[in-house]
Amino acid sequence: MIKKVLAGATLMLLTGLLIINITGNSEKNTGKNEIDVTGDTSVEGVAISSSTKSGLEVGMQAPNFELETLSGETVKLSDLQGKKVFINFWATWCPPCKKEMPEMQKFYEQHSDEVEILAVNVTGQENSLKAVRDFSDNFKYTYPILLDKELKVTEEYMAFGLPTTYFIGTDGVVQQPRKIGPMTFDFMKEMLEKLS
Structure with missing residues (x-):
């Protein structure tokens, strides 16, 4: 029973971290080029x-x-x-x-x-x-x-x-x-x- 509770808590913690990571990255999207073309990510190309x-x-x-x-x-x-x-x-x-x-x-x-x-x-x-x-x-x-x-x-x-x-x-x-x-x-x- 304790193993199931720990497994469930671990799964919820990992899910929470994943959600935070995804939403945190989407807030950082500035609309600029996110593919590093020249060392300057503001460059479009x-x-x-x-x-x-x-x-x-x-x-x-x-x-x-x-x-x-x-x-x-x-x-x-x-x-x-x-x-x-x-x-x-x-x-x-x-x-x-x-x-x-x-x-x-x-x-x-x-x-x-x-x-x-x-x-x-x-x-x-x-x-x-x-x-x-x-x-x-x-x-x-x-x-x-x-x-x-x-x-x-x-x-x-x-x-x-x-x-x-x-x-x-x-x-x-x-x-x-x-x-x-x-x-x-x-x-x-x-x-x-x-x-x-």
Whole structure:
């Protein structure tokens, strides 16, 4: 009889602790990203891999690269010297990327004469090149989509959380802190105005 009482009390105690733990955790939910993408849980995005590197800093020369676009053209960053450039790293399987891409399209349609958007797809992390092509065709994105098949540019720019965007001035230098997470139209406009 005493064993049954002790077993019942232990079960009630464990149940109580479980309830306290569950309700305590739900009260702590701030609505911020609870998946640690970059060491900063306020960042909205998904991780390719964890890294302790912090990415390119403001004032650094943007590393040059050459990548092929979905349409088969070659884009070399150094050829864009003298233009403002947004370099955006993304993937088709990334929900925050999907959230920002219509905003990027709208922004590109209105500001393509002032800034170049290079949407660097992390192709080495995609299911297939066809998935990237179908995604772009389905949503009719017109800004250049570059294919980082070997992930060399992604690694060089330390874009370990997606989406990640760098803001390059006409001098080829990173002029604003990188953005990890989806951008809005207004945010892109603000970044454009801050670049020289």
